[in-house]
Amino acid sequence: MEAIFINRQISNTEAKNIQKKFKDIDGIVLYSNVNLPTELNNLSKGSIELTAEEKRNINYDIFEQVLNFGEKKIEGTPVTELLMIEKASIWHYHKFRTYFYIRNLYYEIKLIKNLLNKFDKVIFYSVNESFKYYDFKSSGLEIKFSNPGSKKINFVTIIKYSFFFFLRILIALFQQNQIKKRKHIVIDHAIKQIIINIKTFKEEYGNYFLAYLFEKLDDDFFILDDVEIPKLNLPDFKLHTYFFRKSKNRLFGEFVIFKGLLSRKVRVELKKYTLKLEMGYKSIAAANLNDTENLIFQHLTSLHKTSKLFIFKYFSYKRFFRKYKIKTITSIDENSARIKSILDAAKSQNIHTIGIQHGTIHELHPAYIYTPDDQNGKIVPDYTLIWGKHWKELLIQKGNYRQESLITTGQIRTDIIPKLLKADKKGYYKLSKNTKLIVFASQPQRDPVLRKQAAFDVFKAASEIENIYLVVKLHPAEKDDFKYYNTIAKEAGCKNYSIILEFDLYLLISTCDILITCFSTVGAETVYFNKPLIILDHIRQDVQGYHKEGIAFQATNKEELKNIIENLLSGKSKINRSAYQNYIENYAFRIDGKVSERIIQFIKSI
Structure with a gap:
C-alpha cells in the first residue's frame, strides 16, 4: 500500500496531482496534519500524531546530543573551541534555536519511520529541506519539498x-x-x-x-x-x-x-x-x-x-x-x-x-x-x-x-504585588455578577500540534460551561496571532471569549477566578496571588513541575479541563494553600516589594 502524508501547506498544482493520483492508482491512503484544500478533505483519513512517550524520548535524546555536540572533539579540539571568536562562542549563540529545530525535525523523522513500517511506499510533503542530509535507508520514501521562492524585501x-x-x-x-x-x-x-x-x-x-x-x-x-x-x-x-x-x-x-x-x-x-x-x-x-x-x-x-x-x-x-x-x-x-x-x-x-x-x-x-x-x-x-x-x-x-x-x-x-493586592480592581472586566473570569495565558509553543490542541481544548471547554467568560492573554511573541486563535475558537464553537495582548498581566491575574496555561512562567506568578492554576499538559510532561509541587491541577484533554474548571467554580476542588506558601518560599524567595x-x-x- 501507498501513503501520502501532508505536513505543510500545499499548492493548487500539488493538490490536483494528488487528486489525479487517487483516480489513477488503487490502494492509496491520505493523511494530513495541516488544513487541506476543500477538494482533498473527503480523501483524507485524518492526522497521525506521535505518542506522548515518543515525543518525550525524542526531547531528551536530542537535547543530550545537542548538548554534547559542542564537546565533540575534532582532531583533539572541541567544536566549541573551533567556533570560538575570542570570548564569543558561536556554537552557544545558536545552541538554543538548534535544539528546537533538530527536535522538531526528529518528530517528522519518527513519523516517517512509523509510516515506512506500515506502508510499502510513502510520499511525504514537508518544508524541512534538512531531510536531504538524512539517510532513511529506504527506497520506498519520496519527500516533496515546497518551493520557497525568493523572499521579497519589504521596502516599507x-x-x-x-x-x-x-x-x-x-x-x-x-x-x-x-x-x-x-x-x-x-x-x-x-x-x-x-x-x-x-x-x-x-x-x-x-x-x-x-x-x-x-x-x-x-x-x-x-x-x-x-x-x-x-x-x-x-x-x-x-x-x-x-x-x-x-x-x-x-x-x-x-x-x-x-x-x-x-x-x-x-x-x-x-x-x-x-x-x-x-x-x-x-x-x-x-x-x-x-x-x-x-x-x-x-x-x-x-x-x-x-x-x-x-x-x-x-x-x-x-x-x-x-x-x-x-x-x-x-x-x-x-x-x-x-x-x-x-x-x-x-x-x-x-x-x-x-x-x-x-x-x-x-x-x-x-x-x-x-x-x-x-x-x-x-x-x-x-x-x-x-x-x-x-x-x-x-x-x-x-x-x-x-x-x-x-x-x-x-x-x-x-515588587508591585503588595501594592496591587491593596488596590481597588473593580471595573477592569465588567462581567455580570454570576459570571466568572477564566484566563488562558497562551504561548508560542515549539510544537505546533500541541499548541493548536491546547487552544482548541480551552475554547471547547469554555463553550460548554455556563456563566464563564474566557480571556486569552497572548504572549508578546504572538502579537500577530489574533486570527490564529479566532479561527480555532470558531472551530471549537466558542463565542464567550475575547483575545487581548496589551493588558497588564498581573492586573489580569489579580482579577481572574482561574488561570490556565501549558508551562508558562505565568503559572508560577498565579500562585503569588493565591489563584487556582490549571496546566494543560497533553503529554504529561509537567515541564515546570507545577503539578508535582501541588500548585496546579493537571488536565491532559478537554474533558479533564472542563471537569477541573467546574469543580473549582463549584467549590468541590480548592487550592492547596500550604503548597502555595512552600512554593513561594522555594521559587520566589520573598514577595515583599524589595x-x-x-x-x-x-x-x-x-
Missing part, C-alpha cells in the same frame, strides 16, 4: 527602520555625554508591554521584566537600549514613540553599532574572524559525524550570516567598552545570541557580567543547561540573579553552574 520596513536607526543615532549623540561617569549598565531589550506604573498605578508601555528595577536606578547606572534588527522580508517595522523617549540615563544601542560600521578596525576583525569561523566549519565537515551531528552541523552553517552579524556586534561593543570605565553589565535573556554577544564583548574588557532570571527554568532548557566544560570555559555570565532556592539547586545540579555565581534575590516583577533594592545592592557590592 527598510524605510521605517532607516528612519528609526538614524534618528536614534542623532539622539544618542546627546546621550553619550551623560553616561561617561556611570559605572554600571543594565540592558533594556524586551518587547514593550502594557504594565502598571509602580508609582502612578497607571497603565503604560514598559519592560515587563525590568521596569520596576529601572525606576530605582541611581546615577551610578545607565540603561543600554537595544532594539532587535527586523528581518527585511517581514511586515512593516512599527515605529513607537517610546523608541525615541528622552532619558538622562539611557543610551541607544544603534549608536554603538553605527560607530562599529565606521570603524576600519572592526571591519578588519570581522573579515579576519569570519575566515577563522569558516575554517572551523571545514574541520567539522571533514570529521566523522553521525546522522544527528550532521543535521546539527548543516543547520549551524545555514546560520552563517547571522553568525557574522553577531561577530560584528561583538567587536562593535568591544570597541565601545574600551572607552568607558564600566564595572558591571546586567541583563535578562543573558544567554541569547543577541544579548550574549554584548556580554561576551564586556567580558573581553574584564567587565563583570550579570544575568537576571526572567522565566522558569527546567532540565530541557537549552539556554540554562550547560556542560562542565562550558562552565570551566566561563560561557555563562559571572553571576546569575535567581528567584529562589529551587532554581539555585536546579542550575547547580542540572546546569553545572558554580554555586558562588548564583545569587537569590526574588523576582523583580513581584527585589529591585536587593539587586541594586548586590551590583554595587561587586
Whole structure:
C-alpha cells in the first residue's frame, strides 16, 4: 500500500496531482496534519500524531546530543573551541534555536519511520529541506519539498527602520555625554508591554521584566537600549514613540553599532574572524559525524550570516567598552545570541557580567543547561540573579553552574504585588455578577500540534460551561496571532471569549477566578496571588513541575479541563494553600516589594 502524508501547506498544482493520483492508482491512503484544500478533505483519513512517550524520548535524546555536540572533539579540539571568536562562542549563540529545530525535525523523522513500517511506499510533503542530509535507508520514501521562492524585501520596513536607526543615532549623540561617569549598565531589550506604573498605578508601555528595577536606578547606572534588527522580508517595522523617549540615563544601542560600521578596525576583525569561523566549519565537515551531528552541523552553517552579524556586534561593543570605565553589565535573556554577544564583548574588557532570571527554568532548557566544560570555559555570565532556592539547586545540579555565581534575590516583577493586592480592581472586566473570569495565558509553543490542541481544548471547554467568560492573554511573541486563535475558537464553537495582548498581566491575574496555561512562567506568578492554576499538559510532561509541587491541577484533554474548571467554580476542588506558601518560599524567595533594592545592592557590592 501507498501513503501520502501532508505536513505543510500545499499548492493548487500539488493538490490536483494528488487528486489525479487517487483516480489513477488503487490502494492509496491520505493523511494530513495541516488544513487541506476543500477538494482533498473527503480523501483524507485524518492526522497521525506521535505518542506522548515518543515525543518525550525524542526531547531528551536530542537535547543530550545537542548538548554534547559542542564537546565533540575534532582532531583533539572541541567544536566549541573551533567556533570560538575570542570570548564569543558561536556554537552557544545558536545552541538554543538548534535544539528546537533538530527536535522538531526528529518528530517528522519518527513519523516517517512509523509510516515506512506500515506502508510499502510513502510520499511525504514537508518544508524541512534538512531531510536531504538524512539517510532513511529506504527506497520506498519520496519527500516533496515546497518551493520557497525568493523572499521579497519589504521596502516599507527598510524605510521605517532607516528612519528609526538614524534618528536614534542623532539622539544618542546627546546621550553619550551623560553616561561617561556611570559605572554600571543594565540592558533594556524586551518587547514593550502594557504594565502598571509602580508609582502612578497607571497603565503604560514598559519592560515587563525590568521596569520596576529601572525606576530605582541611581546615577551610578545607565540603561543600554537595544532594539532587535527586523528581518527585511517581514511586515512593516512599527515605529513607537517610546523608541525615541528622552532619558538622562539611557543610551541607544544603534549608536554603538553605527560607530562599529565606521570603524576600519572592526571591519578588519570581522573579515579576519569570519575566515577563522569558516575554517572551523571545514574541520567539522571533514570529521566523522553521525546522522544527528550532521543535521546539527548543516543547520549551524545555514546560520552563517547571522553568525557574522553577531561577530560584528561583538567587536562593535568591544570597541565601545574600551572607552568607558564600566564595572558591571546586567541583563535578562543573558544567554541569547543577541544579548550574549554584548556580554561576551564586556567580558573581553574584564567587565563583570550579570544575568537576571526572567522565566522558569527546567532540565530541557537549552539556554540554562550547560556542560562542565562550558562552565570551566566561563560561557555563562559571572553571576546569575535567581528567584529562589529551587532554581539555585536546579542550575547547580542540572546546569553545572558554580554555586558562588548564583545569587537569590526574588523576582523583580513581584515588587508591585503588595501594592496591587491593596488596590481597588473593580471595573477592569465588567462581567455580570454570576459570571466568572477564566484566563488562558497562551504561548508560542515549539510544537505546533500541541499548541493548536491546547487552544482548541480551552475554547471547547469554555463553550460548554455556563456563566464563564474566557480571556486569552497572548504572549508578546504572538502579537500577530489574533486570527490564529479566532479561527480555532470558531472551530471549537466558542463565542464567550475575547483575545487581548496589551493588558497588564498581573492586573489580569489579580482579577481572574482561574488561570490556565501549558508551562508558562505565568503559572508560577498565579500562585503569588493565591489563584487556582490549571496546566494543560497533553503529554504529561509537567515541564515546570507545577503539578508535582501541588500548585496546579493537571488536565491532559478537554474533558479533564472542563471537569477541573467546574469543580473549582463549584467549590468541590480548592487550592492547596500550604503548597502555595512552600512554593513561594522555594521559587520566589520573598514577595515583599524589595527585589529591585536587593539587586541594586548586590551590583554595587561587586
